[in-house]
Amino acid sequence: MDLGNFLSALTPLNIALALFGVVAGTVIGSIPGLTATMAVAVLVPITFSMDQASALILLGAIYTGAIYGGAYAAILLNTPGTPSAIATTFDGYPMAKRGDGDLAVALACFASVTGGMIGALALLFLAPPLSQVALAFGPIEYFWLAIFGLSLIASLSSGNLIKGLIGGAFGMILSTVGVAEVSADIRLTFGSQTMIGGFGVVGALIGLYCIPVLIDLVAVPDRHLKVENDMRSVRIGEAARIALRSKFNLIRSSVIGTLVGILPGAGGSVAGLVAYSEARRSAKPDQKFGEGEPDGIMATEAANNATVGGGFIPTLVLGIPGTPPDAVILGALLVQGVRTGPTLFQSNGSIVYTFIYGLIIATILMLPTGLLIGRYAYKSIVKIPKAVLVPSVGFMTIIGTFAIRNSISDVIIMLLLGTFGWVIGRFGFAASPIVLGLILGPIAEQGFVQGWIIGDATGNLLGMFFGRPLSQAIIAFTILSLLYPAFSAWKRSRTEAGR
Amino acid sequence: MLRRTILKSVAAAAIVATTALTANAEITGPVSYIIPFGPGGESDISARLQQPFFKDKFGQELVVSYQPGGGGAVGWATLNGLNGDGQTIMGINLPHIIIQPAQKDVGYTTEGVNAFYMFHFTPDAIVVKADSPYQSLQDLIDDAKANPGAVTMSGSGKASANHLAQIKFDKMAGTTTTYVPFKGTGAAVTALLGGQVKAEWGYTTVGAKQGDAVRMLAVAMEERHPLFPDVPTFKELGFDMVGGAYRGIALPASASAETRQLWSDMIGEINADPEFRQKMLDGGFAMLDVDAAGMEAFMKARVEEYLADAREAGLLQ
Numbered sequence: 001m002d003l004g005n006f007l008s009a010l011t012p013l014n015i016a017l018a019l020f021g022v023v024a025g026t027v028i029g030s031i032p033g034l035t036a037t038m039a040v041a042v043l044v045p046i047t048f049s050m051d052q053a054s055a056l057i058l059l060g061a062i063y064t065g066a067i068y069g070g071a072y073a074a075i076l077l078n079t080p081g082t083p084s085a086i087a088t089t090f091d092g093y094p095m096a097k098r099g100d101g102d103l104a105v106a107l108a109c110f111a112s113v114t115g116g117m118i119g120a121l122a123l124l125f126l127a128p129p130l131s132q133v134a135l136a137f138g139p140i141e142y143f144w145l146a147i148f149g150l151s152l153i154a155s156l157s158s159g160n161l162i163k164g165l166i167g168g169a170f171g172m173i174l175s176t177v178g179v180a181e182v183s184a185d186i187r188l189t190f191g192s193q194t195m196i197g198g199f200g201v202v203g204a205l206i207g208l209y210c211i212p213v214l215i216d217l218v219a220v221p222d223r224h225l226k227v228e229n230d231m232r233s234v235r236i237g238e239a240a241r242i243a244l245r246s247k248f249n250l251i252r253s254s255v256i257g258t259l260v261g262i263l264p265g266a267g268g269s270v271a272g273l274v275a276y277s278e279a280r281r282s283a284k285p286d287q288k289f290g291e292g293e294p295d296g297i298m299a300t301e302a303a304n305n306a307t308v309g310g311g312f313i314p315t316l317v318l319g320i321p322g323t324p325p326d327a328v329i330l331g332a333l334l335v336q337g338v339r340t341g342p343t344l345f346q347s348n349g350s351i352v353y354t355f356i357y358g359l360i361i362a363t364i365l366m367l368p369t370g371l372l373i374g375r376y377a378y379k380s381i382v383k384i385p386k387a388v389l390v391p392s393v394g395f396m397t398i399i400g401t402f403a404i405r406n407s408i409s410d411v412i413i414m415l416l417l418g419t420f421g422w423v424i425g426r427f428g429f430a431a432s433p434i435v436l437g438l439i440l441g442p443i444a445e446q447g448f449v450q451g452w453i454i455g456d457a458t459g460n461l462l463g464m465f466f467g468r469p470l471s472q473a474i475i476a477f478t479i480l481s482l483l484y485p486a487f488s489a490w491k492r493s494r495t496e497a498g499r
Numbered sequence: 500m501l502r503r504t505i506l507k508s509v510a511a512a513a514i515v516a517t518t519a520l521t522a523n524a525e526i527t528g529p530v531s532y533i534i535p536f537g538p539g540g541e542s543d544i545s546a547r548l549q550q551p552f553f554k555d556k557f558g559q560e561l562v563v564s565y566q567p568g569g570g571g572a573v574g575w576a577t578l579n580g581l582n583g584d585g586q587t588i589m590g591i592n593l594p595h596i597i598i599q600p601a602q603k604d605v606g607y608t609t610e611g612v613n614a615f616y617m618f619h620f621t622p623d624a625i626v627v628k629a630d631s632p633y634q635s636l637q638d639l640i641d642d643a644k645a646n647p648g649a650v651t652m653s654g655s656g657k658a659s660a661n662h663l664a665q666i667k668f669d670k671m672a673g674t675t676t677t678y679v680p681f682k683g684t685g686a687a688v689t690a691l692l693g694g695q696v697k698a699e700w701g702y703t704t705v706g707a708k709q710g711d712a713v714r715m716l717a718v719a720m721e722e723r724h725p726l727f728p729d730v731p732t733f734k735e736l737g738f739d740m741v742g743g744a745y746r747g748i749a750l751p752a753s754a755s756a757e758t759r760q761l762w763s764d765m766i767g768e769i770n771a772d773p774e775f776r777q778k779m780l781d782g783g784f785a786m787l788d789v790d791a792a793g794m795e796a797f798m799k800a801r802v803e804e805y806l807a808d809a810r811e812a813g814l815l816q
Contacts, residue, residue: 135693193606197568327539457677
């Protein structure tokens with residue numbers, strides 16, 4: 001990691017590529033349905049004719065930009081642009097509703113840059129040792145991690161626990177439809193071939209989050225977002241002050257994001273959810289998570305951008321992609337003749353380090369471009385009359401869903417799921433527990449089945465599920481986060497009684 | 500009357516002309532190459548390796564896209580509904596397209612898949628960690644015989660090439676091992692490297708990717724893989740196992756015979772390129788050349804073989 005590699009990353013061409021990548025990624029990521037994986041996959045052939053390091057810088061920049069771009073739609077439309085931004089909706093949309101959308105977008109930008117930097121620095125300095133995290137996580141750890149994620153349902157649906165749990169269970173049932181990933185059984189398709197592919201996460205996200213927003217936009221006469229009369233042009237200073245005050249939250253969330261990013265079976269959505277859950281657990285009593293709390297946005301956005309650097313750790317060191325976009329980039333590397341794996345840092349060190357420096361440069365560039373595009377996105381969403389906003393967003397949801405795998409039945413499923421989501425929303429069922437069940441259900445199921453088979457074969461089922469130190473730590477965190485709301489309520493009542 | 504005759508003959512000429520045009524099939528723009536799995540697997544990587552050679556030789560882009568779902572079934576079920584003009588092709592995998600339709604109605608049939616070329620296969624291999632106590636295949640067999648069921652082996656999916664290989668080998672060697680299905684080869688390798696399982700049913704590609712971190716005990720090839728001259732074949736060790744996961748490409752059923760032939764020739768030409776072959780071998784793949792003409796006989800033999808294996812293994816009713 002000498003200076004030479006840093007300087008070779010700094011060529012005008014590479015900087016231009018990083019800038020282009022970040023801008024293109026941000027725009028693509030902000031459109032629900034167009035994911036980072038897709039953006040990277042489409043651009044891979046262009047990179048064949050480029051030199052290896054430049055190609056990687058472009059792909060890395062698009063990836064990191066797309067993860068940040070997912071926050072715009074989450075904040076302004078209550079629809080995660082990418083699955084990584086699910087938890088951004090929890091507080092981002094309430095902030096936008098009360099007229100703080102510009103502040104939320106700026107906060108997301110600061111958090112994303114912080115997370116991206118910490119993830120990239122971990123990749124630069126700690127990649128070989130950290131790659132062991134990916135190997136320490138066995139099936140059982142994934143099972144418990146998924147259970148930990150599901151425990152977030154309890155705190156998400158305060159006062160409505162039963163409805164939250166029903167939603168979560170429903171999401172888990174949805175996730176079992178189609179061909180089972182590990183057992184190859186075909187389940188719950190009711191003989192219909194269109195159901196064999198099951199419910200895709202991205203399509204379900206678009207349906208469950210975006211369609212209800214669109215229906216409500218049409219159904220009520222109010223403006224989409226509240227706007228102050230004097231539209232303050234920039235709130236960057238205010239955002240920077242809030243971000244600085246929450247530096248501990250930012251760093252903790254970035255570390256969580258880096259670590260979860262290293263796990264090949266998890267990804268940005270799980271990282272965001274875990275970081276959100278931790279931020280919520282350690283919140284001060286006056287912070288109202290779920291009602292527009294800046295720390296909620298920052299936790300998620302720092303964590304999901306940290307998964308970019310984190311995900312590259314197993315990809316480069318072990319040849320095992322940390323996230324789907326990493327898998328595409330891994331394929332591009334192989335075509336370029338770069339062999340990933342234990343010897344990569346020695347045999348192809350200069351390319352790897354140039355790439356990491358490129359990723360850092362792209363992350364830094366995200367700060368000005370992100371703030372600029374974010375302001376533009378906010379202003380246009382606020383200013384556009386409803387009669388234009390609704391059809392254009394509606395059009396985007398259909399194109400986005402169709403683009404996932406060129407399937408019209410995915411679009412129909414998305415629309416039906418969306419309408420269903422709006423109807424049950426009237427009865428107090430939120431979309432998030434369903435989506436959590438849909439994403440975490442398969443992780444829990446696979447981990448459980450594999451853990452059971454291994455535990456049974458080695459004659460130590462109990463030790464398999466409860467005896468491993470890492471599992472015990474995750475179980476402890478789960479219990480803590482489940483009990484914490486009750487504990488803090490008890491503490492509050494005691495201090496009030498003591499007064 | 501005369502006018503009508505002239506019109507008729509003009510129309511007839513036009514029809515003849517268009518048929519002549521289609522008979523002379525050619526690729527007129529970017530080709531959509533659909534992989535019915537997510538990125539990063541063997542199907543994706545071999546397609547990515549073909550990409551630059553296609554562009555070089557035929558001047559058009561090969562645009563790879565992913566259409567995952569149902570272990571590939573979602574893609575294959577839509578294949579014959581796509582335009583058969585030769586601008587869209589789809590990756591196919593064995594044993595998937597044989598086992599899936601035999602198990603349940605998945606929206607396509609094995610015979611309905613218009614395969615035109617099988618271009619490589621990944622030979623089955625037993626892989627262990629570098630620090631594993633199993634130095635040879637015999638060590639693993641001895642342990643499995645002494646402790647029936649306690650030898651855990653990860654692999655990609657159920658009723659898959661890895662799973663069929665495990666069942667077949669257990670039968671041949673008279674051992675009982677426990678197969679643990681994972682989501683794709685990447686996850687199965689992670690479990691191996693993390694010490695969650697004792698061995699992995701994988702492919703030679705795993706050995707190529709992981710290098711010194713793993714050791715292969717045997718490979719299911721006729722002769723040793725050029726990349727691993729020290730790894731014995733199952734045959735050498737007395738087990739008649741040759742095979743693995745075969746990969747090829749198909750067109751929608753509506754494609755003309757000329758289009759099918761054109762594609763078979765083009766993929767064959769890429770497969771014959773020494774540089775391409777070298778890249779594939781370096782990645783641990785084994786080359787295969789089954790073209791459009793030889794496809795029917797090849798598929799027939801594979802269908803018989805896989806269905807017999809699957810039935811014996813109790814994977815089919």
